[in-house]
Amino acid sequence: MTPLLRIEDVHKEFPTQRREVVHAVDGVSLEVRRGETLGLVGETGCGKSTLARCIARLYDVTSGSVWFDGHDITSSSRRELRALRRSVQVIFQDPYGSLNPRRRVGSIIGDPFAIHGIAAGPERKKKVQELMELVGLNPEHYNRFPAEFSGGQRQRIGVARALALRPKLVICDEPVSALDVSIQAQIINLLADLQHEFDLTYVFISHDLSVVRHVSDRIAVMYLGKIVEVAPTEELFGQTRHPYTRALLSALPVADPDTADSREQIILAGDIPSAVGPPTGCRFHTRCPKAGAVCGSSEPPLEPVLDDGPEHRTACFFPLTIGENLSAAVLKAS
Amino acid sequence: MNLLDVRDLRVSFGTPDGVVRAVRGLSFSVDRGRTLAVVGESGSGKSVATQTITGLTRGAEVSGSARFDGTELLGADPATLRRLRGARIGMIFQDPLSSLHPQYRIGWQIVEMIRAHQPQTSRQAARRRAADLLTLVGIPRAAERIDDYPHQFSGGMRQRVMIAMAMALDPDLLIADEPTTALDVTVQAQVLSVMRKLQQEFGTAIILITHDLGVVAELADEVIVMYAGSVMERAPRRDLFYRNHHPYTQGLLASLPSQTGRRLTPIPGSPPSLINPPRGCPFAARCPHVFDRCRAVAPPLVEVYGDTRHQSACWLGDGEAVAA
Numbered sequence: 001m002t003p004l005l006r007i008e009d010v011h012k013e014f015p016t017q018r019r020e021v022v023h024a025v026d027g028v029s030l031e032v033r034r035g036e037t038l039g040l041v042g043e044t045g046c047g048k049s050t051l052a053r054c055i056a057r058l059y060d061v062t063s064g065s066v067w068f069d070g071h072d073i074t075s076s077s078r079r080e081l082r083a084l085r086r087s088v089q090v091i092f093q094d095p096y097g098s099l100n101p102r103r104r105v106g107s108i109i110g111d112p113f114a115i116h117g118i119a120a121g122p123e124r125k126k127k128v129q130e131l132m133e134l135v136g137l138n139p140e141h142y143n144r145f146p147a148e149f150s151g152g153q154r155q156r157i158g159v160a161r162a163l164a165l166r167p168k169l170v171i172c173d174e175p176v177s178a179l180d181v182s183i184q185a186q187i188i189n190l191l192a193d194l195q196h197e198f199d200l201t202y203v204f205i206s207h208d209l210s211v212v213r214h215v216s217d218r219i220a221v222m223y224l225g226k227i228v229e230v231a232p233t234e235e236l237f238g239q240t241r242h243p244y245t246r247a248l249l250s251a252l253p254v255a256d257p258d259t260a261d262s263r264e265q266i267i268l269a270g271d272i273p274s275a276v277g278p279p280t281g282c283r284f285h286t287r288c289p290k291a292g293a294v295c296g297s298s299e300p301p302l303e304p305v306l307d308d309g310p311e312h313r314t315a316c317f318f319p320l321t322i323g324e325n326l327s328a329a330v331l332k333a334s
Numbered sequence: 335m336n337l338l339d340v341r342d343l344r345v346s347f348g349t350p351d352g353v354v355r356a357v358r359g360l361s362f363s364v365d366r367g368r369t370l371a372v373v374g375e376s377g378s379g380k381s382v383a384t385q386t387i388t389g390l391t392r393g394a395e396v397s398g399s400a401r402f403d404g405t406e407l408l409g410a411d412p413a414t415l416r417r418l419r420g421a422r423i424g425m426i427f428q429d430p431l432s433s434l435h436p437q438y439r440i441g442w443q444i445v446e447m448i449r450a451h452q453p454q455t456s457r458q459a460a461r462r463r464a465a466d467l468l469t470l471v472g473i474p475r476a477a478e479r480i481d482d483y484p485h486q487f488s489g490g491m492r493q494r495v496m497i498a499m500a501m502a503l504d505p506d507l508l509i510a511d512e513p514t515t516a517l518d519v520t521v522q523a524q525v526l527s528v529m530r531k532l533q534q535e536f537g538t539a540i541i542l543i544t545h546d547l548g549v550v551a552e553l554a555d556e557v558i559v560m561y562a563g564s565v566m567e568r569a570p571r572r573d574l575f576y577r578n579h580h581p582y583t584q585g586l587l588a589s590l591p592s593q594t595g596r597r598l599t600p601i602p603g604s605p606p607s608l609i610n611p612p613r614g615c616p617f618a619a620r621c622p623h624v625f626d627r628c629r630a631v632a633p634p635l636v637e638v639y640g641d642t643r644h645q646s647a648c649w650l651g652d653g654e655a656v657a658a
Contacts, residue, residue, distance in 0.1 A: 043518035043519070043520060043521075044489075044518050150604050151376075152604065153604075180375035180376055180545065181375070181545070181547070181586060181589045181590060182375065182585060182586060182589045182600055182601035183375075183600070183604065184589065184600075185588075185589035185590075185591075185598035185599065185600035185601075186600040186602075188591065188598055189597060189598055189600060192597070207518060207519070209519070210548075210590070210591045211591050213591065214591035214592065214598070215591075247520060248519060248520060250523075251519040251520045251522065251523035252519050252548065253519075253522070253526075253546060253548025253549045253551065253552045254548055254551060254552075255547035255548045255550070255551050255575065255587065255590055256551055256575060257551045257571055257572050257575050257576075259551075260548075260551040260552045265523065265527075266523075267520075267523050267524055267527055268520045268523075268524070270474065271488045271490060271491065271521070272488075272518075
């Protein structure tokens with residue numbers, strides 16, 4: 001079966017005011033399969049949100065191709081994209097910034113119907129109220145303004161709006177990052193229920209690895225515009241191959257004192273380099289405790305390493321073996 | 335004697351909608367060299383409490399007592415507070431960009447801060463101290479970068495500058511209000527390890543305000559859980575995670591995504607309004623164990639599990655609140 005979405009060697013560049021070029025997404029190939037949740041993780045500036053916007057075709061890609069449901073949508077016209085929008089929807093991070101404060105909630109959620117000319121008048125109101133019920137909002141609050149809702153409820157409004165047109169693919173861009181943990185869990189459960197009910201496919205973007213681990217079937221890790229490792233969730237955690245993935249996992253604070261006291265923690269030196277003139281070769285070699293001479297000169301391909309199956313691909317010349325202690329390498333390097 | 339002793343702190347603000355009771359009877363103490371974590375969700379009063387202690391909540395109605403090394407802070411005159419803040423009580427806030435002046439060089443800002451409290455220190459000596467501090471918190475090539483402007487530093491480096499500044503005069507107490515919330519995890523790990531190192535070296539007491547139970551597990555010695563302006567539970571770190579008492583603490587931990595992929599157990603509903611807080615236990619409306627008494631009378635914070643260091647504000651007996 002063809003994947004729901006496939007991108008091939010996608011590049012997205014932005015010009016800066018100083019006539020330089022930011023390589024936000026730098027040659028990414030990826031597929032999203034029907035019904036799965038693909039997690040996209042990485043730190044600020046790694047290109048995960050840009051990539052998501054390329055997938056939703058909110059951005060034009062600089063080069064490469066995007067295929068949705070078997071069709072090449074890389075250079076679709078505005079009219080064609082409008083049809084695509086019914087199938088691909090986005091839930092944004094900020095439930096405060098993504099809702100117009102001067103419009104009533106009913107009309108915000110009803111927007112997709114209005115834009116696509118699907119239902120009007122009492123029928124639209126009925127559909128909107130069904131959606132509100134579906135996401136756990138009180139349908140009687142149809143005429144309220146966003147300011148009258150809490151953060152968690154606002155995110156439910158965003159979810160209702162995204163689901164209005166029964167999309168196939170929903171891109172969740174940090175959907176719970178602005179919420180308190182007790183509320184965050186409510187939204188995560190809601191997204192899981194809806195996925196089950198409507199056969200949704202999710203691309204789930206987050207900087208919070210514990211959230212991504214919880215929701216994802218597969219996870220792709222990005223660093224400076226590139227995917228450094230992609231694998232089924234438990235394999236990524238259990239058989240981590242890329243030193244950056246390992247560093248990212250080890251840096252995550254765990255709400256468990258025993259684990260916190262006993263685990264290996266790798267403290268990376270320095271900061272993420274600029275995406276304007278990214279390092280040559282492997283983007284991570286400037287901070288990598290295992291980097292050798294080859295890492296600075298040539299770029300490792302994203303492919304299965306060691307004895308990994310085709311599902312687990314890593315872009316690294318010196319992948320970690322199971323049980324290998326990376327902090328020893330850190331000590332040696334510093 | 336404890337370094338800081340806070341007794342029955344109450345803070346309220348007048349707003350057009352009514353009086354917001356942000357902190358409703360908070361007591362705690364911190365010892366030298368120890369880390370006290372204050373955990374809570376938005377609006378729990380965790381930041382307001384420490385800001386009040388340091389005299390940073392202007393216009394608030396405050397009662398109670400906060401003694402720092404024998405000096406009463408609440409109601410102290412501005413000059414006394416100014417002498418303490420920075421010199422003996424260092425502070426780090428969530429957003430390092432808005433805490434640094436964009437038009438002055440990093441080094442100048444640290445030097446100014448040192449000399450404001452120690453006018454006898456020469457400019458050169460203060461500058462050397464600033465460079466040493468920047469090296470200490472892990473700024474590479476500190477001697478050169480001391481003349482950079484804040485915008486030339488990344489978020490993590492700016493936060494390290496804030497730590498350097500907060501530690502410049504070797505304070506007895508460091509108040510860190512969500513110090514790593516705006517940072518990426520790998521940078522967060524760097525900053526937390528710097529804080530740990532400084533505490534070991536200088537014996538600084540730390541009050542760590544955070545919503546992140548992971549950070550608590552990494553750094554705290556003792557934990558206070560706040561909800562709707564009151565303390566729900568206080569416990570040594572391991573007890574909070576492994577032998578907790580209050581249903582709110584349990585609800586918070588159950589909300590966290592786990593490694594097993596099991597369905598999460600959120601706390602239903604949302605926190606109460608602090609304008610007209612409920613009469614009984616503030617958590618009653620969301621609590622799976624609620625009974626009549628909870629709605630009528632707010633439970634006091636009392637010792638549980640026969641351990642004086644462990645207290646909970648809940649009518650349930652030891653072990654009654656497990657598995658709702």
